[in-house]
Structures are given as C-alpha cells and as structure tokens.
Amino acid sequence: MPTLKIDGKEVWVEPGTNVLEAAKKLGIEIPHYCYHPALKVAGSCRMCLVEIEGMPKLQISCHTKAADGMVVWTNTEKVRKARQAVLEFLLVDHPLDCPVCDQAGECYLQIYYMEHGLYKSRLRENKIKKEKAKPIGKHIILDQERCILCSRCVRFTREVTKTFELGIFNRGNRSVVDLYPGISELQNRYQGNLADICPVGALTDRNFRFQTRVWYLQQAKSICPGCSRGCNIEVDYNISREYKAGGRRIPRIRPRHNPKVNGYWMCDDGRYGYKYVDALDRILLPRRLDEGEPVELSWPAAYTMAADLLSEATKEGADKVGVLLSAKMTNEELFAARKLFSSLGVSRIGFRVEPKEPGYEDDLLIKADKNPNTKGAELLELGLGAGKSDVSALLDAAEAGEVDTVVIFNEDLSKSSEAERAEAVLPKLGRVIYVGTNWNATAAKADLVLPMATFVEQEGTFTNFEGRVQRFWKAVEPLGESRTGLSILAGLATALGLEPVSENAEEVFAELAEQVPAFFRGSATRNLVSTGNWLRARLGRR
Amino acid sequence: MSVEFSEKALEQLRELLGHYPDRQAAVIPALHLAQEEFGYITQEVEDYVAKLLEIPATDVHQVFTFYTMFRDRPVGKYHIKVCESVACHIMGSTNVLDYLRKKLGIDVGQTTPDGRFTLTTVECLGACEMAPMMQVNDDFYGPLDEKKLDEILESLE
Amino acid sequence: MPQVKVLTEFFDVPDSHKIDVWEKHGGYQAIRKVLKSMTPDEVIEEVKRSKLRGLGGAGFPTGVKWGFVPKDSEKPKYLVVNADEGEPGTFKDRHVIMNIPHSLLEGMMIASYAIGAHVAYIYIRGEYVHPARRLEEAIAEAKAKGYLGKGIFGTDYDLEVYIHRGAGAYICGEETALLNSLEGKKGWPRLKPPFPATVGAFQSPTVVNNVETLSYVPHIIARGADWFASLSEGTERCGGTRIFSVSGHVKRPGVYEAPLHTTLREIVYDFAGGIRGDKKLKAVIPGGSSCPVLKADEIDVRMCFDDLAKAGTMAGSGGVIVMDEDTCMFDTLRNIIHFYAHESCGQCTPCRQGTGWLVRIFDRIAEGRGMPGDVDNILEIAQNIMGRTICPLGDAAAMPVISFVTKFREEFEYHVREGRCDLEDRKQRVAMAS
Numbered sequence A: 001m002p003t004l005k006i007d008g009k010e011v012w013v014e015p016g017t018n019v020l021e022a023a024k025k026l027g028i029e030i031p032h033y034c035y036h037p038a039l040k041v042a043g044s045c046r047m048c049l050v051e052i053e054g055m056p057k058l059q060i061s062c063h064t065k066a067a068d069g070m071v072v073w074t075n076t077e078k079v080r081k082a083r084q085a086v087l088e089f090l091l092v093d094h095p096l097d098c099p100v101c102d103q104a105g106e107c108y109l110q111i112y113y114m115e116h117g118l119y120k121s122r123l124r125e126n127k128i129k130k131e132k133a134k135p136i137g138k139h140i141i142l143d144q145e146r147c148i149l150c151s152r153c154v155r156f157t158r159e160v161t162k163t164f165e166l167g168i169f170n171r172g173n174r175s176v177v178d179l180y181p182g183i184s185e186l187q188n189r190y191q192g193n194l195a196d197i198c199p200v201g202a203l204t205d206r207n208f209r210f211q212t213r214v215w216y217l218q219q220a221k222s223i224c225p226g227c228s229r230g231c232n233i234e235v236d237y238n239i240s241r242e243y244k245a246g247g248r249r250i251p252r253i254r255p256r257h258n259p260k261v262n263g264y265w266m267c268d269d270g271r272y273g274y275k276y277v278d279a280l281d282r283i284l285l286p287r288r289l290d291e292g293e294p295v296e297l298s299w300p301a302a303y304t305m306a307a308d309l310l311s312e313a314t315k316e317g318a319d320k321v322g323v324l325l326s327a328k329m330t331n332e333e334l335f336a337a338r339k340l341f342s343s344l345g346v347s348r349i350g351f352r353v354e355p356k357e358p359g360y361e362d363d364l365l366i367k368a369d370k371n372p373n374t375k376g377a378e379l380l381e382l383g384l385g386a387g388k389s390d391v392s393a394l395l396d397a398a399e400a401g402e403v404d405t406v407v408i409f410n411e412d413l414s415k416s417s418e419a420e421r422a423e424a425v426l427p428k429l430g431r432v433i434y435v436g437t438n439w440n441a442t443a444a445k446a447d448l449v450l451p452m453a454t455f456v457e458q459e460g461t462f463t464n465f466e467g468r469v470q471r472f473w474k475a476v477e478p479l480g481e482s483r484t485g486l487s488i489l490a491g492l493a494t495a496l497g498l499e500p501v502s503e504n505a506e507e508v509f510a511e512l513a514e515q516v517p518a519f520f521r522g523s524a525t526r527n528l529v530s531t532g533n534w535l536r537a538r539l540g541r542r
Numbered sequence B: 001m002s003v004e005f006s007e008k009a010l011e012q013l014r015e016l017l018g019h020y021p022d023r024q025a026a027v028i029p030a031l032h033l034a035q036e037e038f039g040y041i042t043q044e045v046e047d048y049v050a051k052l053l054e055i056p057a058t059d060v061h062q063v064f065t066f067y068t069m070f071r072d073r074p075v076g077k078y079h080i081k082v083c084e085s086v087a088c089h090i091m092g093s094t095n096v097l098d099y100l101r102k103k104l105g106i107d108v109g110q111t112t113p114d115g116r117f118t119l120t121t122v123e124c125l126g127a128c129e130m131a132p133m134m135q136v137n138d139d140f141y142g143p144l145d146e147k148k149l150d151e152i153l154e155s156l157e
Numbered sequence C: 001m002p003q004v005k006v007l008t009e010f011f012d013v014p015d016s017h018k019i020d021v022w023e024k025h026g027g028y029q030a031i032r033k034v035l036k037s038m039t040p041d042e043v044i045e046e047v048k049r050s051k052l053r054g055l056g057g058a059g060f061p062t063g064v065k066w067g068f069v070p071k072d073s074e075k076p077k078y079l080v081v082n083a084d085e086g087e088p089g090t091f092k093d094r095h096v097i098m099n100i101p102h103s104l105l106e107g108m109m110i111a112s113y114a115i116g117a118h119v120a121y122i123y124i125r126g127e128y129v130h131p132a133r134r135l136e137e138a139i140a141e142a143k144a145k146g147y148l149g150k151g152i153f154g155t156d157y158d159l160e161v162y163i164h165r166g167a168g169a170y171i172c173g174e175e176t177a178l179l180n181s182l183e184g185k186k187g188w189p190r191l192k193p194p195f196p197a198t199v200g201a202f203q204s205p206t207v208v209n210n211v212e213t214l215s216y217v218p219h220i221i222a223r224g225a226d227w228f229a230s231l232s233e234g235t236e237r238c239g240g241t242r243i244f245s246v247s248g249h250v251k252r253p254g255v256y257e258a259p260l261h262t263t264l265r266e267i268v269y270d271f272a273g274g275i276r277g278d279k280k281l282k283a284v285i286p287g288g289s290s291c292p293v294l295k296a297d298e299i300d301v302r303m304c305f306d307d308l309a310k311a312g313t314m315a316g317s318g319g320v321i322v323m324d325e326d327t328c329m330f331d332t333l334r335n336i337i338h339f340y341a342h343e344s345c346g347q348c349t350p351c352r353q354g355t356g357w358l359v360r361i362f363d364r365i366a367e368g369r370g371m372p373g374d375v376d377n378i379l380e381i382a383q384n385i386m387g388r389t390i391c392p393l394g395d396a397a398a399m400p401v402i403s404f405v406t407k408f409r410e411e412f413e414y415h416v417r418e419g420r421c422d423l424e425d426r427k428q429r430v431a432m433a434s
Helices: A019-025 A077-092 A108-117 A152-160 A192-197 A299-316 A331-343 A374-379 A390-399 A419-428 A485-496 A505-515 A533-541 B007-017 B024-038 B043-053 B057-066 B086-090 B093-104 B146-156 C019-024 C030-037 C040-049 C062-067 C092-099 C101-115 C129-144 C175-182 C211-223 C225-231 C264-271 C305-310 C329-343 C349-366 C374-385 C393-407 C409-418
Strands: A003-006 A009-012 A049-052 A071-073 A140-142 A166-169 A176-179 A203-205 A218-223 A232-237 A252-255 A287-290 A293-296 A321-324 A348-350 A405-409 A431-436 A448-451 A460-463 A469-472 B078-083 B117-122 B134-136 B139-141 C078-083 C119-124 C160-165 C206-210 C241-248 C254-259 C281-285 C319-324
Touching: A003 A019, A009 A019, A019 A049, A019 A071, A049 A077, A077 A108, A077 C349, A077 C374, A140 A176, A140 A192, A152 A166, A152 A192, A166 B057, A192 A203, A192 A252, A218 A469, A299 A321, A299 A405, A299 A431, A299 A448, A299 A485, A321 A331, A321 A390, A331 A348, A331 A374, A331 A460, A331 A485, A331 A505, A348 A390, A374 A460, A390 A419, A460 A505, B007 B024, B024 B043, B024 B057, B024 C160, B043 B057, B078 B093, B086 B093, B086 C241, B086 C319, B086 C329, B093 B117, B093 B146, C019 C101, C019 C129, C030 C101, C030 C211, C040 C062, C040 C101, C040 C211, C040 C225, C062 C101, C062 C206, C078 C101, C078 C175, C078 C211, C092 C101, C092 C129, C092 C211, C092 C241, C101 C119, C101 C129, C101 C206, C101 C211, C119 C129, C119 C175, C129 C160, C175 C206, C206 C211, C211 C225, C211 C241, C241 C264, C254 C264, C264 C281, C264 C319, C329 C349, C329 C393, C329 C409, C349 C374, C349 C393, C349 C409, C374 C393, C374 C409, C393 C409
Parallel strands: A003 A071, A321 A348, A321 A405, A405 A431, A431 A448, B078 B117, C078 C119, C078 C206, C119 C160, C241 C319
Antiparallel strands: A003 A009, A049 A071, A140 A203, A166 A176, A218 A232, A232 A252, A287 A293, A287 A448, A460 A469, B078 B134, B134 B139, C241 C254, C281 C319
C-alpha cells in the first residue's frame, strides 16, 4: 500500500490510486474540471496541478499515481498561481451568462473563482462566438460558448452509453463540443447525466432550465422508484420559493453515487419519471361514489366507510376479499398491509401486475421490471401463486364468483395486461376500494378512493432486484390530504378495531426484520448502510 | 445521391487496410481517397467512410474537422496555397497574397468564377528555402515575386 | 569552417534517390552487416556510442530511446518515422527524402532490427505529395530486390514499411499526437506516462524517430560509432553532423550539413553567405520557430544541444531563421503566435486559451489599439502557458513570445504606445524577395 504525504498529512491508498483521489481521502479537494472518477483520465483541463517534491514541473494530480514516500503539496503559492492562470484562461472565452445560467450556484468556474481566482480581469479582447442554446437531445441544451472543453460529456457517450453522439470538432480555440452533424439529437437513455457531469453551464437540463435557482433547493436522499434497479438519488426540492418551477416542489432529481447499484448515473426514465408527484391528477381527498356521483370525504368518514366495507365483506367470508398490493409500495407498507389483512383472515394478498408491454431493459442500469420493490414483496412471501400475475388470479376468482370485494393499492389495471378483463369484471364486484396517488381509470370506478403519499413524501425501504434493501428519506409533505401508506393502514386498523399499526417506518421495519426470516433479525432502518450491503450479504447466506 | 467508392478506390482501401492492425487507422487514408474520388467531403461521405471502416461517424467527423487538408466544399482546378508562416512572412508572403488577390480578383477562401483558381493560405509547408513560397495542387513554387507569379499563373492557364 | 557532409554528400550525385545509384555508393551494406553479424543489442550500443541524437527537435539520444523498448513484450513492436516536418524554418527532412530515400529506408531497417519491429510506418505530412511518392518508389525498389518484405536480404527477418500520409496538422509532429493520428484519431497528444516505448502505436511498444536521425544510422554502422561521434569536436554529448535549414534574409538559403561545434555565425555568414543586400543582422532563431530568438551579438554560439541550451535557447529542429535589421519584431512574433494558435490542438487549457488570447492581443495592438500593461500581460500569459501543458506545443508558443518580448521590449512598447512600427519611418515593408 503506497503511503504518501499530502500537505503534511500522511495517507495510505490502494496501489494505482491517483493523487487527486488520495487527497480526497484526507478531505482535501483538489480543484479539477476534466477528471471524473467514472471516466477515463483526460488530463486536459490542467486545473488539478500540484507540486510534488523532486519533480521540477507541476504535475496533474489526476494522472499521477500515488507512490510510496511521495510528498505532495496542493496549496502552495506556485500551485495557487497555476490554478489562477488556468481559471483565467478558461474565463477568457467564457461568456458572462451567470445571471441567466442555470448552473449558477453549482458552477465550478464560479466556485473555484471564489476559492482560487479573485483576480481583476485583464481581458480587453472580444470573446469567441459559438453556438448557444442548441437543443441536442430530448432533455439537454448545449451552449458552446460556456463550454470549457473538459470532454466529460464526450467521454460519457463513448465510455458509458457507448453511443458516440458527441465529439469535439475542429481544433485550437475553435474547438467545439457538438453532436455528430448526421444525427439530430442524442440517442441514449441517459442524457440527464450529461447535465450533471458538465462542470459548467454548457449542458443544461431542459427539465430544469429556468425553473429555480439551485440555492433555493434542499436535498433528500432517496431511491428511484422507476424500476427494480433502485438507483440512489438525490431529490432536490424547493419549499422556500413556492412560485418557482411552476409550483412544482421537485424541480429535479439527480443520481446519488452508489458504486454497488448505479455508480454515478441514473436513466432518463427514472430521472424525469417523478412528475406525477406534483401533477394535477394527484388524488387529494378521500372520495366515494354515491350512485355513480363522486362525494368527497373526511379521513374519519373514509376510514369508517372502509372499515364498514371490509367488515361486511369478511362477514360473508374472508375468502371473498382480494387484496392487490403493489411492488411500488415500501417494505414497511407491504409488511403492515400483510399483517392487517391477514388478521382479517384474508389470504388472497397479491401484488404482481403484468404490464401490457414488457418493459425496456439494457445492460447498464435499466431493468424491465418497472417496480422498485418486487423483490421485497417476494421476500415477504406475498402473491397468489406462481406462474400467473396476481391480477389474473384475482380476476379469475372474481369471474368465478369466489371474490366480490377487492382492495387495490396504487395499480392502474387499465395499464396492465388484464386491462380489458379488469374493465369488465371490476364494475360487477360488490366493493372496490382503491388506495393510490393519482387518478386513473381504475381509481375512477372504485367505490372508495383513499389518497396516498408518493415516495418523496414519505420514508421507507425498497429491496432492489439483487436483494439490496435501500432506505430513502422524505423530501416534502404529502400533497393535499394524502397520507402515507402506513398512516392509512394505521387508520384502517384503528377503525377495524385491530391491533394498532405504527405509522413510523423505522418501527415497522424493526418489526419486519424481527418477524420475516428473509430480513435480518433485529435490524432497524437506521442501521442500514446506504448501500444496503450487509443486509444483502446476510440474505445471501440464508 | 448515394456515395460509393469506385472499384479502384475500394481496391486501394483494401490494400490500405492491410497496413494496420485495426480498421480505424485507415480513416485518414480513406478520407484522402474520398477527397480524390469526390472532390470534397460531405456528411454522406463521412457516413460512408464510417460504414466502410466500421467506426462511429463521430470519429470520422472529429478527424475530418481536425486536419486542414480535408475540405467540405469543392476547389478550383488549381488550388493555390500561399504559405504564411514566419520564414515566408518575413520574406514578403503578405505581398504575394495581396498580388494574387488582386490578380485573381478573389479573396482568401474563394474560387474564381470560372472555377480555375481557389486561393487559400496555409501554415509552413517545409520549404522555407524557397520563401516566399506557395503550393499549387501538389507542386511547390518559390521564391515568388510578381514576375514569377505571373509566369506560374500563365503556365497554369 | 567547412561543411562536413555525411548525408548531403549524396545530394549532388545524379539520381541519388535510385536504389542502383545508392548501392553503387555503398548503400545497403550496413544493413547486411547488421543482419549478418550483429545482435540487436550490439546495434543499440553502437548507436548509443555514436552520440546520435533526435534531430526532430527534442534531441533525445537515439540509442537510449531504442533501449527503452521492452525485450520481453508479447506485443508486436513498431518503428514509426516522423516525417511530419512542419516546424517553421525547417525543411531538411524533405531534402533527405527527395535525395536519399534509401538512406532513410536502410536506417529504418537497422532500427527495426534493433528494436524487434517487423512493421514500420513512415508518417509523412500530407502536403509532402512528391516526397511521399519518392518514398513509395524507393520502397517498391527495395521490395523488388528483396530488401523489404518476407525474409529480407535472404535472412529470416521480415520487415514491411508502410507510408501513412498526414492531412495538415503541425501538432502531429509531436510523437504521441503522431501516434494518435496514425491510429486514425485526431492529433491530440497523449498523457505521459506511458511513453511510446512501452505503449505506443496500437497499444504496442513503439519507437518514433525523425527522418534525418534514422538516415545517419547506416553511415554510423558502416563507418563506426567512433567516427560519427568524433565529427563534432569538443562537444561532450553531441556527435556527428546535422543538417541545418537556413532561411530568411540570407544570400543563400538552403540546407547545410555541419558538425555540432559549428557556430551559428558560421552558418549564417559562411554557409548561407551572410545577410542579403549586406544589411545588418538583427536576430536569428536557431532551431525552428519555437526556439527562443538570439540577438545579433549572441550568434557566436556552437550549435550543439548543450551550448544552445546554455545560451538560453534550443537546438530544436535545426531551422535557422535569419532576420535583418529591417525586420519588425512585433510583426514577426505576431505571425509566430498566429501559427501556434492555429496549430494548437485545443486539448488542454493553457495552450488552447493562451495562444488564442495572445493572438487577439497582438491583433489589437496591430490595429493601433494597444493599452498600457499589454507588454507585461503578454509576458505573463506566455509564462502561464509554459510548463503547464500536455505536450511541448505550449512551450513552443510561449518561448518565442518570452524571448522576443524580453530581448526587443522597446519595439513592443513602441507598438503598444504609438500604434505603429518604429521601423516605419525607415523602410519597414520588406520588398518581395528581391
């Protein structure tokens, strides 16, 4: 293990580690633009120059391997002057767009200028004109004037997506990043990452442009619910300036680094798939149908009605009740729901819904299963039997007259492979209760609808396709009168006079871990490391 | 219009491909060939070369835009390239260029209406002993003065 | 001081580029000797002892470079000839190729044998159409005689030589940019390490040598390292001769071969006949446009690598550019910085941005819009490029700027202040080649 000294502090690193990463280990951030840990070293921005004893010239720390006995200085006069020079060079042709640039606040030209620049401009010449505000993809706008040619984006399309849409064309200071002229837009499903890795405002996200200033944003750690990969994400929410972003509380979502799950990336489907959270079709109040006419309810009335419907049904026989949970629900919600319905004697508790079309999948991140918690539901041993989707089994039972009451959690059957049959069968049933986040064809016809919170409005855990249990945190309050799944289940339990259910996800997880063999005995969510790593190891051993 | 190499060019390309352990190495030779075949390089040509070499068209375009000898528009029958670098400069290349501009009635980067002459400037051609000098198509001429230029242009008429 | 001709001796021989003529003058004997009686290590040792140094500009000892190629590598090894002559003021490789292509080919054969290469490329700049043809003919001649191809000279050693034409990019003279260009990429220099000797062309060990450098090799083998080393007297680390390209305001511009203890004054006045019109000398760039300029009173320096370095400049590619008293230094430097900005590959920040910025400052001053502080800013910008880039192009742009401005500062100040040249009052415009 090479041991080296950086700014007087000793650190040992794995062989092959570069000086920039070694410094990071000591909490020393060496300014850089082109270096990105997930991309090949370009060594071209020249910002990460450091002084290494015994070497006459400054060295780029991204391309210098840490060596035993090496003595590195990252903040000497010589280094600071070199950084200042690089910054000055980059700013020579960088437009003064900051007031209208979305990167402002998280732009590394600004950040490093404040830290290492702060010189007086001596530019008396005109800046070079290049193309501005050029849409280069469904989600990305390119501004060539702002570009510092760090080539991160080009390397991303070569090394990560392997789609090769971007290149650096021409040479010298006429060089530009651009799409190959033979194509009209980016062709990969990971373009949002380009805006993330661009250290300046050259590539901005069309979803986020002009929505809000980044300094109004707060962050919550979360897990993307878009598929069974469970990419770790950062939910950027804005609750201090409600008028921004057209009232959307979540102007953007960004990937959060997790080497075991998603690296530094996430797909566009996941990144832009959260918009239902602030959509106009959110279910905001409990509602029942009275002779086909919608009537809004208070929560107490809604719980009473739900309890009545369920009591009536179970009186006829718990067999007559079918429950369709969802693999979009958290482990805690699934566990609490299983407990509640089991205690009513209900045994038909499923969750599997087959989509109309099989989901897209690739060998990077995207999984065909568009649910974040199928594995969790499986580990909880939910489901009506193998081979068939649980929806099909429930519909079979309903058609056979074995089931006449269903409770559906957040699954729009009109989008499932059983859409037609569901449309025919559901209206004929005695009682349909729908618990969900947004209005859809299934919710519209339910006798009772209970508004549920979305993933950004609650905390909990999802178990990804590999069995990794990953925790996520709440960003914003549930919209309108909607409540978390646990809260709704707790209310129902009370109304039904059953054993109380905790509304606290952490408590529920502790109980779940206690009772479900597949989960680690005695665990609690707060002990979950962000990778969910130890838990998976434990699961694997069983 | 679909671009395609002549049989002869394809034969040359096959021969060239044998020179290298991978196909990408043949990009520059292939673009030279294409320029000989088609006169200049269009995007269709880039796509065609990319297909022939089984590499991303972006890589062809990066190469195409990097090297100054590749052009995206036709040139006249005689392509005059006046060296502007230091050895020629101190020997009066500016005068050479001015004279040619005046005589041909075109500016740098333009082609005479009759399609005979295209005038461009280039960086050092490695013939400074002839300074000021120029290249017309493949041939070097220098040292140049007005009389010499008149003679050369006449010989090219 | 007379010229000493090793290579240029043959320039005057009629049809010296033809293989028969070449062989009549002793050509292809050295490679026979090598194949018959020398091990690769013996060849490398001989070249090391000859003190032959890279004549493309870097001056690195050739034998040492060959010695860096790993012997135990499973990968193929390549020899690549750098015939991308492009440093303004340099044209000797063109003369070597046109006059004695077989000296180069024979040098390539010996070098390939020494490093264990079976494929060698000649990367020649695209503009050199005739020299490329000349090389093609020479290769065909050699092939026809069994000197190239399978089992050359009747031995079991195979060697193929291919010509790879560039397409207009000065930067490809930098060896790693050249390798990228050879591989079909933009001419962007590579980060080092790894060095080409271990990871070069096509991820394989590679030696890149200049045309002139390799052309000396057959003569070194034929006449001995000691003979070659002794050609340059009193220069510890330089041996042999080199070909100087002399251009600018001299009476007889052209190529002159001489030992490295020759002084710059001898080259300018004895070989090239002095300043045309018998004007006064103002300045000389001794090794191609990237080398720091020397003033008229600094030219009694010997042309060996070490002495020129001591004099604050470089031997470079041997391109001697001579400027007479009527030369405007501002205008000349402006031209040079335009060149480097045009040829900057654009990969790394200081060179791409610094050269581009300098161009705009020089243009502004030329337009008569100089501002106080311009001269200092120019110097500081150049210093901020120096030593901070991936390849030497940054330094190549910065060094002339720093030397011109430092040595002729008053001229630059005058341009900034007055918006015109102080030579204007006299006669600043150089008439077309008089």
